[in-house]
Amino acid sequence: MRFMVIIKATEDSEAGVMPSEALLTAMGHYNEELVAAGVMQAGEGLQPSAKGARVRFSGSQRSVTDGPFIETKELIAGFWIFQVASLQECIDWVKRCPNPMPGDSEIEIRQIFEAEDFGSEFTPELREQEERIRAQLDS
Template sequence: MRFMVMIKASQESEAGMMPSEELLTAMGRYNEELVQAGVLQAGEGLQPSAKGARVKFSGSQRTVIDGPFSETKELIAGFWIFQVKSLQEAIEWVKRCPNPMPGESEIEIRQVFEAEDFGAEFTPELRQQEESVRAQLSNKA
């Protein structure tokens, strides 16, 4: 099972405050542990929302909204993709994570959809297309 593990933003991360050397060191050790255990598939920190944008869809219309975005508690400051056996295992790994923000912080864990989750609507042709896209990505990496 794959899980996306999202570090929620804080006022400090949205203000562009960089993590301390101590936190970077602790996160580096944590990431190494995840890699050695075969859990980590990807992970990155994200720039503040002031450097981003949202695209709002309404039928065929597209509206671009430039950051920053006001609801800090809804924003993501970074993420990991974990490959684990269960939600409980993902939770156990997250509980070992250094606190990513000064003071209180929150990390959200969400399971990633796999092809078999989509049922009959995910036709053999769509599966083949998905496999082709993944193969192209693997070749670029």
């Protein structure tokens, strides 16, 4: 099972406050542990929302809103992709994580859809297309 592990933004991360050397060191050790265990597939920190934008869809119309975005608790400061056997294993790994932000912080865990989750609507043709795209990404 794959999970996206989402590090929620804080006022500090949205203000562009960079992590301390101690936190970067602790996170580096944690990431090494994840990789050594075969759990971590990807992971990145994200710039504050002030450097981003949102695209809103309404039928065929598109509108763009530049950051920053007001509701910090809805924003993402970073993420990992974990490959584990269960939600509980993912939780266990996340509980070992150094606190990603000074003070209070929150990490959300969401399971990633796999091809078999889509049922018969995911036709053999669509599966083949998905496999081609993934092969291109891997090369």
